Amino acid sequence: MENGRHGDVLRVEGLQVRYRTPAGEAQAVRGVSFTIGRGARFGLVGESGCGKSTTANAILRLIKPPGYIAGGRVLVDGVDVLGLRDEPLRKLRWSKLALVMQGAMNSLNPVMRVGEQIADAITSHGEARPSAGELERRITRLLGAVGLPARAYRMFPHELSGGMKQRACIAMAMALEPALIVADEPTSALDVVVQRVVAQTLREVGERLGASLLLIGHDMGLQAQLVHRLGVMYAGELVEVGTVEAMFARPKHPYTQLLISSVPSLKERTLPKPIPGLPPSLVNPPAGCVFHPRCPHAMDICRAVAPAPREVGPGQVAACHLYGDDPRIGATGAAPARDAAGQTA
Numbered sequence: 001m002e003n004g005r006h007g008d009v010l011r012v013e014g015l016q017v018r019y020r021t022p023a024g025e026a027q028a029v030r031g032v033s034f035t036i037g038r039g040a041r042f043g044l045v046g047e048s049g050c051g052k053s054t055t056a057n058a059i060l061r062l063i064k065p066p067g068y069i070a071g072g073r074v075l076v077d078g079v080d081v082l083g084l085r086d087e088p089l090r091k092l093r094w095s096k097l098a099l100v101m102q103g104a105m106n107s108l109n110p111v112m113r114v115g116e117q118i119a120d121a122i123t124s125h126g127e128a129r130p131s132a133g134e135l136e137r138r139i140t141r142l143l144g145a146v147g148l149p150a151r152a153y154r155m156f157p158h159e160l161s162g163g164m165k166q167r168a169c170i171a172m173a174m175a176l177e178p179a180l181i182v183a184d185e186p187t188s189a190l191d192v193v194v195q196r197v198v199a200q201t202l203r204e205v206g207e208r209l210g211a212s213l214l215l216i217g218h219d220m221g222l223q224a225q226l227v228h229r230l231g232v233m234y235a236g237e238l239v240e241v242g243t244v245e246a247m248f249a250r251p252k253h254p255y256t257q258l259l260i261s262s263v264p265s266l267k268e269r270t271l272p273k274p275i276p277g278l279p280p281s282l283v284n285p286p287a288g289c290v291f292h293p294r295c296p297h298a299m300d301i302c303r304a305v306a307p308a309p310r311e312v313g314p315g316q317v318a319a320c321h322l323y324g325d326d327p328r329i330g331a332t333g334a335a336p337a338r339d340a341a342g343q344t345a
């Protein structure tokens with residue numbers, strides 16, 4: 001097993017999550033694997049319904065019926081989360097993990113002052129019991145770190161704006177100095193300017209604590225600004241992973257290419273371009289490559305054989321037959337994609 005302090009903070013291996021539905025089992029997450037190193041920031045993107053939140057919830061073991069984890073492993077600091085009993089799981093969640101969700105601000109207790117709520121989280125879940133004075137100093141420091149004035153300590157949630165409330169939630173998530181922050185669309189309930197400020201706060205506070213970040217969201221601009229590596233999900237699968245620079249400059253998977261080109265450009269004044277077609281059924285996903293019904297490069301092999309992930313550049317991995325060496329690819333006569341430098345990928 002990994003040595004917790006030096007290995008990856010998060011290691012997800014072959015994760016599978018399903019939901020039982022009247023139409024059959026929806027395979028929401030289908031064999032997802034990735035790692036996040038200490039202090040690293042990883043973004044997860046993909047169309048609505050592709051399994052991002054399900055992946056995040058499975059990491060925290062928060063999948064509720066009709067959902068269940070059907071396979072795989074999740075290691076946090078080397079500890080197998082999926083195998084833990086309730087009490088050690090509760091401890092691990094509070095000591096190592098923090099979750100900031102979309103609309104987390106609505107989960108603040110409306111009749112409790114902000115400072116008291118953070119104090120509550122520290123005293124009921126922290127290892128040590130700080131004195132009242134020490135607690136107040138610590139919380140005031142936390143509020144300052146997320147850009148809130150010290151007086152926010154004695155304020156009720158309704159006295160704060162949406163952005164301030166979301167920052168209070170970040171302060172609460174940071175209170176126990178987690179090793180990994182899982183942020184699921186942490187800013188999407190806020191207006192655009194406040195979104196950037198809150199996201200920047202998340203980054204700065206995470207950096208100060210040396211915490212790793214798993215950031216889920218649709219906003220590619222925000223991801224580019226915040227994370228080191230980006231994972232692209234499609235229909236429950238992680239189809240490509242790479243550094244932000246590589247993913248924006250040299251996306252290899254056809255779905256990533258469409259996703260990147262769908263981002264509106266401010267410079268060229270373009271509008272968002274929707275990707276043609278619809279995501280497939282997760283109850284009966286297509287055979288072969290799950291993207292083949294929408295892929296502009298689909299070949300015969302794509303309809304029959306699921307592509308295995310393979311290295312397509314330094315630290316960049318994609319699951320696509322265009323980069324495979326299967327002899328059946330040549331037989332179809334399809335031309336392999338070329339990257340921006342004109343090299344055959």
Ligand SMILES: Nc1ncnc2c1ncn2[C@@H]1O[C@H](COP(=O)(O)OP(=O)(O)OP(=O)(O)O)[C@@H](O)[C@H]1O
Nearest residue numbers: 019021026028047048049050051052053054055066
């Ligand atoms: N409780 C549930 N019962 C049945 N199916 C579910 C349930 N929750 C999620 N799903 C299905 O699982 C798939 C993945 O959902 P998930 O919420 O993880 O997507 P997402 O990528 O987070 O989407 P979004 O960007 O809209 O938040 C979806 O197709 C969804 O319909």
Ligand code: SF4
Nearest residue numbers: 289292295302320321
């Ligand atoms: S494997 Fe085939 S269908 Fe799938 S993304 Fe690659 S080229 Fe397209």
Ligand SMILES: [Mg+2]
Nearest residue numbers: 052053054184
């Ligand atoms: Mg979601």
